[in-house]
Amino acid sequence: MIDRAQLKSETQALGLALSDLQLEMFDAYAEMLVETNKKFNLTAIKNPDEIVTKHFVDSLTVFTAVDIPAESSVIDIGTGAGFPGLPMLIYDSSLNITLLDSTGKKLDFVQNVADELGLRARVVHGRAEEFGRGEYREKFDFAVSRAVASLNVLCEYCLPFVRQGGAFIALKGSKAEDELSHSRTAVKTLGGKFICAKELMLADEQTRNLVIIEKAAPTPPKYPRASAQISKKPL
Ligand code: SAH
Numbered sequence: 001m002i003d004r005a006q007l008k009s010e011t012q013a014l015g016l017a018l019s020d021l022q023l024e025m026f027d028a029y030a031e032m033l034v035e036t037n038k039k040f041n042l043t044a045i046k047n048p049d050e051i052v053t054k055h056f057v058d059s060l061t062v063f064t065a066v067d068i069p070a071e072s073s074v075i076d077i078g079t080g081a082g083f084p085g086l087p088m089l090i091y092d093s094s095l096n097i098t099l100l101d102s103t104g105k106k107l108d109f110v111q112n113v114a115d116e117l118g119l120r121a122r123v124v125h126g127r128a129e130e131f132g133r134g135e136y137r138e139k140f141d142f143a144v145s146r147a148v149a150s151l152n153v154l155c156e157y158c159l160p161f162v163r164q165g166g167a168f169i170a171l172k173g174s175k176a177e178d179e180l181s182h183s184r185t186a187v188k189t190l191g192g193k194f195i196c197a198k199e200l201m202l203a204d205e206q207t208r209n210l211v212i213i214e215k216a217a218p219t220p221p222k223y224p225r226a227s228a229q230i231s232k233k234p235l
Contacts, residue, residue, distance in 0.1 A: 001031045002048045010057045010203050014064050016091065025090045025117045026056055032116065033081060036109050042081040053203045058171065059084030060091055062144055065169050065198055065210035070094040072141040075161050077128045078102075078148035082110045084171060085144065089119050098122040098140070100131060129224040132160035138218065139163065146171035151179035151211065152186040152234050156224045159190040162215040168192065169212055176209030186235035191217040 004023040011018050018026075030051050036042055045054050062084050068074070071094045076085030079099040089097045099121055101107050107123050114121045124131065143158040143166075151170055158168045172179065176197050187194050193216035197209045224230065 001034065002027050002052050006049065006203075007052045007056060010053060011060055013203075014057070014061060014200075016060055016063055018091070022090055026052075026087070028117060029082075029086065029090070029113055030056075032109070032113055036112075040105060042106060042109060050204075055081075055083055056087050057202055058208065059087035059146070061200060061202075061208060061210060062088060062169055062171065063091065064200070065212055066142075066167055068092070068095070068142060071096060073139065074098070074142045074144060075100060075136065075140045075158075077143060077145040077154075077158050077161070079110060080106050080147070082113060084146055085121070086110065086113060086119075088144070089114075089121055090117065093119055096122075098124055098136070100124045100126065100128060102127045127227065128157035128161075129227055129230060132157065132224045136161055138215075141166045143168045144171070145169075150234070151176075151183040153230060155183055155186040155190050155192060155213065156230055156235060159187075159192050159213065159215060160219045160224050164191075164215050164218060166215045167195070167212055168215065169210060172197075172209040172211055174207040174209070176211055180211065187213055189220070189235055190223055191215055191219045 073096040075098040079085045079101050085097050085099045104125050107125050111123045140161045143161045162168050192213040195212040195214050197211045199209050
């Protein structure tokens with residue numbers, strides 16, 4: 001299905017090595033993605049070359065942002081068809097990954113992929129702003145998220161899950177500077193500390209930014225607020 005040499009060289013360019021088994025797992029994942037996409041809309045990216053760069057390699061860029069030790073607990077907020085969480089788990093199967101999304105159908109797909117590849121992931125159906133008040137609050141070493149909301153809103157979804165000393169990593173496109181300047185209040189209010197944005201370019205010649213926000217203090221109990229308030233009065 002995918003060009004394994006392409007996946008291997010594009011990940012090598014990030015300084016990451018994939019074994020033959022991992023390449024095979026990505027191939028099976030792509031196959032399931034393309035097949036399931038025929039039945040319902042999982043992703044707009046359907047071409048195998050694009051799946052490699054824009055889904056798989058893009059997801060793996062997280063590992064170039066911060067050191068993610070083996071067995072770390074990671075929550076992927078709004079994982080959709082599994083990005084970036086599932087590629088992260090293929091790369092390091094020791095990670096304790098929780099994949100959260102509000103769309104059950106997408107999670108069925110994600111669970112199928114994990115089962116098919118023999119990977120252990122916790123799949124959770126719900127909204128970030130509700131689960132961020134419950135048992136998962138401040139329980140994770142890392143929260144990650146891609147293509148879910150603007151950075152200020154995303155901070156309110158994601159930072160409540162991160163333990164003090166952990167970090168939230170947002171995978172963003174080329175316009176991260178604008179989003180960053182509009183997120184300073186949100187970061188501070190939610191107990192975050194903005195560390196840096198790391199810019200990189202992938203094989204599609206489009207710029208990515210990895211925004212790293214450290215959890216410096218507990219999130220005040222009033223956050224995350226209800227969905228309506230978050231959208232009406234974003235921090
Ligand atoms: N991260 C994936 C999917 C992006 S699409 C990728 O990069 O390809 C955005 C996803 O976020 C959708 O699957 C949607 O169901 C989910 N989502 C949006 N708002 C959410 C919320 N508040 N809580 C949980 N999931 C949410």
